[in-house]
Amino acid sequence: MPNISDRVKHFIDEHQLFTHPQTLVVGVSGGADSVCLLHLLDSLSEHYWLRLHVAHLNHRLRGPEAEADARYVQILARQLKLPCTISAADVRSYQAEHSLSPELAARQVRYAFLADVARSVGAERVAVGHTADDQVETVAIHWLRGSGLAGLRGMRSAAPIFRLAEADVPDLEGYGAESGVTAQGPLLLVVRPLLALWRRETEAYCRHFDLKPRSDSSNDDLSLRRNRVRHQLIPALEGYNPEFKENVWRASLTYAAEYDYLEAQVDALWSRLATVGDGVVRLDGEVWHETPLALQPYCLRRAVLTIVGHVEGLERVHIDAALGANGPARARMSLPHGLVMMREPDGFVVGLRDKLEQRLRALDRSFAPQLASPAPLLIEPPARVMLPFGWQARFTWASPPANPAAVGSFEAYLDVSAFSPPFILRGRLPGERIAPLGLHGQSKTLQDIMVDAKIATHLRANWPLLVVTDPELGEQPLWVVGLTVSELARVTMQSERVLHARLSNS
The missing domain is CATH 1.20.59.20 (Chorismate Mutase Domain, subunit A)
Incomplete structure (x- = not known):
């Protein structure tokens, strides 16, 4: 079919998929798309100086049907006089071991296999048979996930994956998500020469050349997201616009x-x-x-x-x-x-x-303010205390604030009329409680207050508290720095003795 062959050749040239003589691994599942790809590349191999190597992986998910696919690919490669590597992998075990979806597990193992074959035959690139239909499905899936441009652009005509020694690897290529360079190995490119062809065209090509591709029954399994997008979502959207795809x-x-x-x-x-x-x-x-x-x-x-x-x-x-x-x-x-x-x-x-x-x-x-240790420090206002990591605490006598809303996160005005210096700056004690302003006298543990404020666990022991000593109640926290003030220290315009406490980081 000259039109299809010419269009694929134009796409290859436009995207510079093959710029020099090379060995090319062709991933062939046995379906119409990959069979069309292999047949086309074989017809163009002399033009692009390509040495083709066929690769097929049995995912062991479809029993005898998958074994028949492998035999079909082997026979096709023999008819085209091309070398062929056929292997199998236990995708279900890999899926269970890594808690992956069936689609993702199969994809990871498949790309690892293709990369292994490429390395073994000295190939720089792997060709796969994704079509324009696959591109539309990929974009639709990414759109459903709320992707940005990186997802909505779909699959690339050429994208890097890695040369891998084992199948036990992350999803490097991600069916459209590009990969980068790490120390795992030199780059291997996956190329998609059929991205400008529609599935109906690859099927027509196979009929024209009597290639009799295989049919994968799992493509009709609606438990798989891509199949639901293919068979349900896209046809529904085409009902609104026949040119949707x-x-x-x-x-x-x-x-x-x-x-x-x-x-x-x-x-x-x-x-x-x-x-x-x-x-x-x-x-x-x-x-x-x-x-x-x-x-x-x-x-x-x-x-x-x-x-x-x-x-x-x-x-x-x-x-x-x-x-x-x-x-x-x-x-x-x-x-x-x-x-x-x-x-x-x-x-x-x-x-x-x-x-x-x-x-x-x-x-x-x-x-975050921290004490050098939870041990108490005695405070006789006015006073300044130097704390670790550039923090310092100042304690001065003051009048009630004219605008309480303007008080910063790490400062407090405290009514200490009922208490006498020295005050104490220390860390929390096990089970210690405070009655925060606004809770009408109800108390909470300092642990709960710090958890609610999302204070990291390793910061809590040395988080500073200002504490007073009550003759009847013993030591009482008045201020959990930056978090809450006790009802015992509520300031009003009638407060006679107000302590202004402020922490800052220079």
């Missing part, structure tokens, strides 16, 4: 161009923005604040890609939460793959949790 396919090209432009902008500023260490990327705050909002999510994606080599599992919801798109940005947030993003006074740090653990503790303490 063509429109989505064209839109994916636009999204891809926009994504590439944004990635180029990240390239241009990355050397000024990022400092890369062992499992850690630091983003400079000054450069970050100069970075357009539209570009910041792509900078965060680049940081994750730099550390773990891929962005599989990093969703738009993670990026929006980390950057505060739907509310206040958090000082520290967990990301997929054991990563943590945290704010520093002069920027951000993204890194593997174990690499950042000591840094996290030091950073927490620089932002």
Whole structure:
């Protein structure tokens, strides 16, 4: 079929999929798409100086049907006089071991197999038979997940995966999610020469050449998300617009161009923005604040890609939460793959949790007041006390504040008319309680107050409290610094003796 062959050749040339003589692994399942791909590439192999090697993996999910697929591919390769590697993998065991969906488990094992074959035959690239229909389905799935441009652009005509020795690996290629470079090995590209062809065209091609491709019964299994999108969602949307698939396919090209432009902008500023260490990327705050909002999510994606080599599992919801798109940005947030993003006074740090653990503790303490130890310090106002990590506490006599709403987080006005100095600055005691303002005399444990305020566990023991001694009640906390004031110290305009306590970090 000259028209299909010419269109595929044009697509290959436009995207420069084959620029020099090389060995090319062709993934062939036995279905119409991959059979069409193999037959077309065989007819074009002399033109592009390609040495084709056929690869087929039996996922052991469909019993005799899958075994028949493998025999079909082996016979087809023999007819075309092409070398062929056929293997099998226990995808169900891999799925159970790694708690994955059936689709994701099969995909991970399949790409690991293709990468192994490529390495064994010295190939730089692997060709797979994804079509325009697959592209539309991928974009629809990403749209349902709330993806940004990175997902809505769909699959790339060429995208990197890794040369892998084992199947026990992360989902590196992610069926459209691109991967990056890590120390795991030299890059291997997966190429998709049929992305401009529709499935109906690959089926017509196979009929024209009497190739008799296999039919995969699992493609009708509606328990799989992609099949529901293919057989239910897309036909329903075509009921609203018969050109739905063509429109989505064209839109994916636009999204891809926009994504590439944004990635180029990240390239241009990355050397000024990022400092890369062992499992850690630091983003400079000054450069970050100069970075357009539209570009910041792509900078965060680049940081994750730099550390773990891929962005599989990093969703738009993670990026929006980390950057505060739907509310206040958090000082520290967990990301997929054991990563943590945290704010520093002069920027951000993204890194593997174990690499950042000591840094996290030091950073927490620089932002949170801490005593050198829980032991008591006696306070005779006016007084100043130096605390670790640049913090200091000041205690002075004052009048009731004219505007209580303007009182800062780490300061308090306390009515101490009923108490006499010295006051005590110390850490909490086991089971200690306070009656916070606004609870009408009801008390809470300091443990509950700190948990509710999301104070990190390792900060609680040395969190400062201002305590007084009552002749009848004993020691009573008046102020849990930065968190709450006791009802015992409520200030009114009639208060006769007011202590102004303030902590600051120089």
